[in-house]
Amino acid sequence: MAESYNICLDVGGTKVLGAIFNEKDEIIYRLKKRSKSEGEGTADVEKVIISVVEEMIQQSGINRKKLNAIASCAPGVIDQDKGVVLFTPNLPWRNYDIAGAMKKKFGVPFYVGNDVNLGVLGEYKFGAAKGYKNIVGFFPGTGMGGGLILNGKLFTGNQFMAAEYGHMILDPDGPLCGCGQSGCLEVFSSKRGMSDYIRQQVARKRPCMLAEDVQDGGIFRSKRLKKALAQNDQVAMEAVDRACHYLAIATGNMINTIAPDLVIYGGGIMEAIGDVFLQKVLAEVDRYCMISIRPLVDFKVAALGDDSILYGDLALIKGL
Numbered sequence: 541m542a543e544s545y546n547i548c549l550d551v552g553g554t555k556v557l558g559a560i561f562n563e564k565d566e567i568i569y570r571l572k573k574r575s576k577s578e579g580e581g582t583a584d585v586e587k588v589i590i591s592v593v594e595e596m597i598q599q600s601g602i603n604r605k606k607l608n609a610i611a612s613c614a615p616g617v618i619d620q621d622k623g624v625v626l627f628t629p630n631l632p633w634r635n636y637d638i639a640g641a642m643k644k645k646f647g648v649p650f651y652v653g654n655d656v657n658l659g660v661l662g663e664y665k666f667g668a669a670k671g672y673k674n675i676v677g678f679f680p681g682t683g684m685g686g687g688l689i690l691n692g693k694l695f696t697g698n699q700f701m702a703a704e705y706g707h708m709i710l711d712p713d714g715p716l717c718g719c720g721q722s723g724c725l726e727v728f729s730s731k732r733g734m735s736d737y738i739r740q741q742v743a744r745k746r747p748c749m750l751a752e753d754v755q756d757g758g759i760f761r762s763k764r765l766k767k768a769l770a771q772n773d774q775v776a777m778e779a780v781d782r783a784c785h786y787l788a789i790a791t792g793n794m795i796n797t798i799a800p801d802l803v804i805y806g807g808g809i810m811e812a813i814g815d816v817f818l819q820k821v822l823a824e825v826d827r828y829c830m831i832s833i834r835p836l837v838d839f840k841v842a843a844l845g846d847d848s849i850l851y852g853d854l855a856l857i858k859g860l
């Protein structure tokens with residue numbers, strides 16, 4: 541096989557990950573950068589992509605002429621067939637041809653997809669979801685992402701807007717969500733939702749190890765939550781129990797809707813405490829799904845951890 545490289549990026553709200561894959565799909569170089577503040581990574585996705593790609597080429601010492609393609613996730617609604625960002629919630633992009641702009645800049649094909657869709661695709665082609673055909677993915681992060689594989693293909697729906705079941709309403713009288721509705725899955729089971737709960741309890745003068753992490757609207761880091769659980773922090777445990785309770789209800793609803801052969805849970809929080817989450821969700825899920833469908837479903841934590849999206853990028857480049 542001739543020497544060639546693909547650069548894959550995961551541009552998130554709090555961090556940027558990059559990997560260079562060789563022609564054997566092996567990662568030969570990695571880059572990880574933490575954004576200084578929440579949302580900084582996505583504030584100017586294009587600038588971040590350009591600077592990170594340049595840095596990776598220089599630091600890794602790969603031959604620029606052997607670069608085959610670049611792929612990245614971006615936030616929002618993305619036409620991944622054309623590489624066009626249709627809409628992003630926090631950026632002025634409408635129908636922006638990012639693939640065209642980046643191709644001009646780097647002289648190689650550029651691919652872009654929605655972050656959670658790529659995470660699920662990565663797990664489907666290279667990780668824990670290999671061999672399954674109908675897959676429901678829950679990716680709790682700052683928000684709650686969803687990704688669907690139906691009949692062996694990524695399902696993106698009309699105008700690439702499908703799989704927003706992070707905004708499935710589980711309690712219309714529940715807390716307000718960023719989407720404008722109340723009681724969405726996201727307000728209970730995402731890191732932001734869990735942080736909000738912890739902050740409310742701290743305001744009631746209850747002790748919690750994560751009090752400083754969540755003050756002033758802050759969101760805890762997954763590793764910190766893991767530590768708090770290990771020390772039996774009561775408030776942190778309540779936040780996790782509440783998150784898993786609503787995630788079990790949402791899982792039951794999705795099982796009844798799709799009849800999947802796999803439900804997969806991914807993202808940073810799953811990498812940190814996926815075993816705890818999975819156990820708690822499984823303890824409850826039978827109460828919320830059709831007993832006739834339940835035996836057909838497997839449940840797994842994503843195998844690629846933080847790398848799910850990077851492998852999804854690679855699948856996109858390779859047309860898998």
Ligand SMILES: [Zn+2]
Pocket residue numbers: 706707717718719720721724726
């Ligand atoms: Zn919502």
